[in-house]
Amino acid sequence: MQTVGSKQGVARRDFAPWTDHTLAPLLRIEGLTKRFGAYPAVDNLSLAIYPGEFFALLGPSGCGKTTLLRLIAGFERASAGRILLDGVDLLPVPPHRRPVNMMFQSYALFPHLTVAGNVAFGLKQEGLPKAQIAKRVGEMLALVHLENFGSRKPHELSGGQRQRVALARSLVKRPRILLLDEPMAALDKKLRGETQFELMELQRRLGLTFIIVTHDQSEAMTVADRIAVMDRGHLMQVAPPAEIYEQPNSRWVADFIGSVNLFEGRVGLDGSSVEGTALGRLRVGAKIAAEPGAPVWVAVRPEQLRMGPNPAEPDAQWALENDVAATLADVAYLGDLSIYRLRTAAGVPLQASRANVGPFAPRTIASNDKVWLNFPRAAAIVLTQ
Amino acid sequence: MRKLSAFNLATLVLGIAFLYLPIVILIVYSFNASRLVVVWGGWSMHWYAELAGDAPLLGAAFISLRVALVSATAATVLGTLAAVALVRFGRFRGRLLFAAMIYAPLVMPEVITGLSMLLLFVAISVDRGFWTVVIAHTTMALCFVAVIVQARLVDFDMSLEEAAMDLGASPGRTFMAVTLPLILPAIAASWMLAFALSLDDLVIASFTTGPGATTLPIRIYSEVRLGVSPEMNAVCSIVVAVVGIAVIAASLLTKIGAARGAPAGN
Amino acid sequence: MSDAHKSMAKPRRSFVAKLVVRLPYAWLVAFFLVPFLIVLKISLSQTAIAQPPYTPIFDLAGGWHGIASFFAGLSLDNYAFLGSDPLYFLSYLKSLEIAALSTVMLLVIGYPIAYAMTRAPRRMQAVLVLLVILPFWTSFLIRIYAWMNILQHDGPLNRLLLALDLVREPPVWLSTNTAVYIGIVYSYLPFMVLPLYATLEKLDESLLEAAADLGCPRWKAFWLVTMPLSAPGVIAGALLCFIPAVGEFVIPDLLGGSRTAMIGQTIWTEFFANKDWPTASAVAVVLVCLLVTPIVIFQHQTMRGIERD
Known part of the structure; x- marks a missing residue:
């Protein structure tokens, strides 16, 4: 399990409770397994989430992230394992008695109740006095900027408004943990971007713990303090966004998050190079944690590859010690950046990207041009699995 | 907007x-002043007035309404x-038999349903009358209700209940x-359907009724056989x-209901 | 993720939850299953035992011995009797023939109506569906009675035919097979049109556009695309009409002749007129067996349809 402490790339500079071993986690999952028939959707999974965290479960569809969320909410019965909230096992507790609330992907707004009725629903179940319910509903609607929509029915609202009602409804009970199942999947791209920041602001203002399920990498990287990357019921890596991107712990994670050039080789005798890759010998930044001769993979992000008409100067400021000649096959112009598809003389495909900075930055490279690619030792990520 | 071809129109x-024509003709002839049904004698409300004095007929209509009200409510x-058991209880013991008993009466000829009911009431020596007809109609209609409500429950968004x-x-x-x-x-x-089915039924009621519980269809049938x-x-x-x-009103109501969402439940 | 909900089934259920299953279950066992078993039993018993005055049919007090003697007392005499009298065989045959022929007629009449409905503008379609359902809500008996009006000797139909000089002598309609066919087609038309419409309506319009794009003329596209894809609706409609038509009683009784009775009438007569319960029960059991076959086919078809989806 990856509980390696790191504060790298965290939006809140001083917020990293997972590195503090004196803190008790809010939610602790131990050996949790959920099988549908013989197929394990969640497989012997352990995880600790701390108070105030914005935690993202990220993975391809069918990786078990939604099942994990539904296990926490109580909509699925675990096959094995424990879910401890403040040290108390949640598994025997039925969903309606768990102090967690969920925001559904479909929003699941009650179509026969008004906006205020929807938000009040959870408070009514607690048997609170009417005046108090009205007060809290009012506050909640104000928080999501829907003060004047209390008497509308859900079908009279726009998609974005409905999403905010769902959020208000799940927050009004002040849950110990708010579970969000793809909360922005139904919004269009522009609105999604704004909502992500609103959600982060809300979470910090209320000081609540959020667990979000998403298949959208950029969404997870935007909102989360830590991301758990899942595949086939397993946690592949749990770390802050920057660490996931810059220090993936496996080929799978490196390949799943963003784009990557991967080269297989063997650890060199000096312990800081990889030999026998498709690009020949590659020098890496640190000592490799494997015996010389062991099979490893070198991962290089496209934006780390620099392109030039000539080989890098040996004494260049960047110490661009890995060089390769290639021919440009295709360019995809995306506005903010361009993506270049290249091929070495030996036919190895490569991908590089470059930000299009400056007014009408001259894009001097065209198809079939010969270029030199180079990257610094530090940009080479060595993966042993 | 598509246009209908002449053939389709x-x-x-x-x-x-x-x-609709047969029903329209029936209604037109009901206003015929002539006693001979086939000879047109001008417009008249005479036969409607006549009905008001027909005590056995009114009695039968009253019994039919009572049977339909009670059996439609029980069947609903x-x-x-x-339907809830079938959709929401997953697998339980005897589910297959349960489902079979719900679907079978839908395709069972009325003559056989009626016959079997009658034989049951005879076997347990129950005097036939109002309540035996109610039980028979409830049994038949509950299967229709189960199928309609089941269809709605299957479509139901489970996340609403989870929420x-x-x-x-x-x-x-x-x-x-x-x-x-x-x-x-x-x-x-489905209540309306159950009500209409009960009001309409001749065959099952004929088997399961007894003295003093002549329903409207039985009454009409005995008259109509003679011509x-x-x-x-x-x-x-x-x-x-x-x-x-009633049907048009109900369908308008459900349309309005669907447009506005169901009435608020607080 | 689709069977996620099913796995929610709770192992322990409250008293109320148990009642949800047990109440309708008990009702159906008592008033559907048990009566049907009684019919089966009477059909297998000697005529003398089950005839009125109502002698006890079950001897539950007799315990195992009673049950043993009960099974010993069963006989197939009534079924042998059905085989010996051609009346029953002809009655079954006529029921099947009338049901099959009217199902074909219903298809021929119902298909163009259902198809035309799907071609109508969207908003009109809802009205058309209501118009097709509405007669189904008005009493069955009354709709048959309406045809008795029309088909009488001096009725509107004959007068129209005479006025148009289509016939010299007014034809006899009532008490003929023709009247039975008219009655069945008229009463069952909604059952044929609605499933056909439901299937045709779901048909993706772009399939026809694709066919046209690939050089297929409209009429041919109808034959090669629409027809094969509407097969589930055709089967559903045909069974919805055929099965109840076989057991039909009111229509042949009011509109048909008395020469050969349909099987529903035979059961009715055996029961009410002849008071021969065991024979009536045997006729009923054979009819159920006849009807089970198409139902099993239908089930099989729907299952295959569900799997395909």
């Missing part, structure tokens, strides 16, 4: 005419329970506060009018 007009309750439980409502409260209000239109529609009569034209026209207005 003609088909629709002929089809609708075929469905039992059928809704059956209610997530917000602290127990399974029972969830059903009452969320599920029931949302399937109410389907339940109302067409102006009084029967009038009776049938009234039934058609009542049912027609």
Whole structure:
């Protein structure tokens, strides 16, 4: 399990409770397994989430992230394992008695109740006095900027408004943990971007713990303090966004998050190079944690590859010690950046990207041009699995 | 907007005419002043006035209404329970037999349903009358109710119920506060269907009825076997009018209900 | 993720939850299953035992011995009797023939109507569906009675035919097979049109556009695309009409002749007129067996349809 402490790339500079071993986690999952028939959707999974965290479960569809969320909410019965909230096992507790609330992907707004009725629903179940319910509903609607929509029915609202009602409804009970199942999947791209920041602001203002399920990498990287990357019921890596991107712990994670050039080789005798890759010998930044001769993979992000008409100067400021000649096959112009598809003389495909900075930055490279690619030792990520 | 071809338009007009013309002719003839059904004697309300004095006929109509009210209500309750059991209880012991018993009466010829009911009542020596007809109609109609409500429940968005439980409502409260209000239109529609089926039934009622519990269809049937009569034209026209207005009103109501969402449940 | 909900089934259920299953279950066992078993039993018993006055049919007090003697007392005499009298065989045959022929007629009439409905503008379609359903809500008996009016000797139909000089002598309609066919087609038309419409309506319009794009003329596209894809609706409609038509009683009784009775009438007569319960029960059991076959086919078809989806 990856509980390696790191504060790298965290939006809140001083917020990293997972590195503090004196803190008790809010939610602790131990050996949790959920099988549908013989197929394990969640497989012997352990995880600790701390108070105030914005935690993202990220993975391809069918990786078990939604099942994990539904296990926490109580909509699925675990096959094995424990879910401890403040040290108390949640598994025997039925969903309606768990102090967690969920925001559904479909929003699941009650179509026969008004906006205020929807938000009040959870408070009514607690048997609170009417005046108090009205007060809290009012506050909640104000928080999501829907003060004047209390008497509308859900079908009279726009998609974005409905999403905010769902959020208000799940927050009004002040849950110990708010579970969000793809909360922005139904919004269009522009609105999604704004909502992500609103959600982060809300979470910090209320000081609540959020667990979000998403298949959208950029969404997870935007909102989360830590991301758990899942595949086939397993946690592949749990770390802050920057660490996931810059220090993936496996080929799978490196390949799943963003784009990557991967080269297989063997650890060199000096312990800081990889030999026998498709690009020949590659020098890496640190000592490799494997015996010389062991099979490893070198991962290089496209934006780390620099392109030039000539080989890098040996004494260049960047110490661009890995060089390769290639021919440009295709360019995809995306506005903010361009993506270049290249091929070495030996036919190895490569991908590089470059930000299009400056007014009408001259894009001097065209198809079939010969270029030199180079990257610094530090940009080479060595993966042993 | 698509335009209908001449052929399709003609088909629709002929089809609708075929469905409605016999009923229209029946209604027109009910206003015929002449005692001879086939001779047109001018417009008259005579036969309707005649009906007001026909005590046995009014009695039969009253019995039919009572049977339909009681059996439709019982069938709606039992059928809704059956639908909930089928959709929401997963696999339980005897589920296959349960499902078979719900679908079988739908295709069972009425003659056989009636016959078997009668033999049961004889076997347990129950005097046949109002209640035996009610039981028979309830049994037949509950299967229709179960099928309609089941279809609605299958379509039901499960996340609504999960949301209610997530917000602290127990399974029972969830059903009452969320599920029931949302399937109410389907339940109302199936009550109406059960009511109409009961009001309409001749065969099953003939088998299971006893002295003093002659329903309207039995009464009409015994008259109609002897041939067409102006009084029967009038009776049938009234039934058609009542049912027609009720169905149109109900379908308008459900449309409004669907447009506005079901009424608020607080 | 689709069977996620099913796995929610709770192992322990409250008293109320148990009632939800048990109440309708008990009702159906008591008033559907048990009566049908009684019919089966009477059909297998000697005529003398089950005839009125109503002698006890079950001897539950007799315990195992009673049950053993009960099974010993069963006989197939009534079924042998059905085989010996051609009346029953002809009655079954006529029921099947009338049901099959009217199902074909219903298809021929119903298909163009259902198809035309799907071609109508969207908003009109809802009205058309209501118009097709509405007669179904008005009493069955009354709709048959309406045809008795029309088909009488001096009725509107004959007068129209005479006025148009289509016939010299007014034809006899009532008490003929023709009247039975008219009655069945008229009463069952909604059952044929609605499933056909439901299937045709779901048909993706772009399939026809694709066919046209690939050079297929409209009429041919109808034959090669629409027809094969509407097969589930055709089967559903045909069964919805055929099955109840076989057991039909009211239509042949009011509109048909008395020469050969349909099987529903035979059961009715055996029961009410002849008071021969065991024979009536045997006729009923054979009819159920006849009807089970198409139902099994239908089930099989729907299952295959569900799997395909």
